[in-house]
Amino acid sequence: MTQHYILSLSSLERYHQQLIEDERSPETIVKYLRDIRHFFTFLSADKTVDKETVISYKKHLSQHYKGSSANSMLVAVNGLLTFLGWSECRVKLLRIQRQNFRRADRELTKDEYQRLLHAAKHKQNERLYLLMQTICATGIRVSEHRFITVSAIKTGYARIVNKGKERVVFIPAELKGPLLRFCRAHGVERGPVFVSRSGRPLDRSNIWADMKRLSQKANVPAEKIFPHNLRHLFAITYYQLEKDIIRLADILGHSSVETTRIYTATSGVEQKKLLSRLGLVECG
Incomplete structure (x- = not known):
């Protein structure tokens, strides 16, 4: 049976405090909070979270972001789910073939x-x-x-x-x-x-x-x-x-x-x- 949870703003704040206690860098904390707020906005009005919802979010990210960016956002969400004890809702990251060469158009000489x-x-x-x-x-x-x-x-x-x-x-x-x-x-x-x-x-x-x-x-x-x-x-x-x-x-x-x-x-x-x-x- 699929387990359903309700994600609240207070839960996000508790996760914020945990990131601080874990001594994450300020930049990492800002990024994680931005990513989980994006997930929070994606959820339905009642903020229900289950495995199907997270899978749907993963698909949404894959359609709108580069693979590496989508994965970094999923890492933040998976971290939140683990913190809340909702590990069964976690999803695997997108599989990305490693690029074996550097892009000259982005590389500074x-x-x-x-x-x-x-x-x-x-x-x-x-x-x-x-x-x-x-x-x-x-x-x-x-x-x-x-x-x-x-x-x-x-x-x-x-x-x-x-x-x-x-x-x-x-x-x-x-x-x-x-x-x-x-x-x-x-x-x-x-x-x-x-x-x-x-x-x-x-x-x-x-x-x-x-x-x-x-x-x-x-x-x-x-x-x-x-x-x-x-x-x-x-x-x-x-x-x-x-x-x-x-x-x-x-x-x-x-x-x-x-x-x-x-x-x-x-x-x-x-x-x-x-x-x-x-x-x-x-x-x-």
Whole structure:
């Protein structure tokens, strides 16, 4: 017999508190809450939840979102269902064939990165100029820039605490001087380096918006300009130089090497060239 439950707003609030107690990152909590509110809106007026309803929601997501996006939304819903003790309503994630090459139309090249730096410098946005280099030269997530503190710069490394894990990230010697000069010029004596006028660490959306404004001046497609692409460029460059995926996974803070493989896949252009070099087609 199918079990029916009623999802209430108070249940969502209790789950919110559980996410906080589980020490999920602020960004993860915001995303999970957004995703479960989307599910809450999808439900019928009486907010009935059963296995058939969740399956229907899964189908709805598959028709309106990319597979990876749909799965991330299902993860949030499954987490809520587990928390409420409604595990029999959980659904499997969509099966997605792993893409074995990187998309060149979304990948930021080193030349494009350098043009972004020059554009930021030309606009006299020293904070953005140094922040982009800090992310790209260390491989940190944009949300982790708050761990780049005055003390970390002086010691040459930062202790990054994220997703219940701690790792050490070294700051290139070439960056230490410019970062310390920036701190002195802007009166930053302690704590995070990249802060707003109110002294709070810069928000991801504001960093993204500032980067997007460089598009025309840098002659870089806007769809390539987002903070995570700086981390992506670090990973690609590191792997091409060292070919050490285990060490790269440690630096990036990945729990699984499978996650790191996304960064080390060849580009579509490189794969096409490789196929041509195989010499297995004879025409004419």
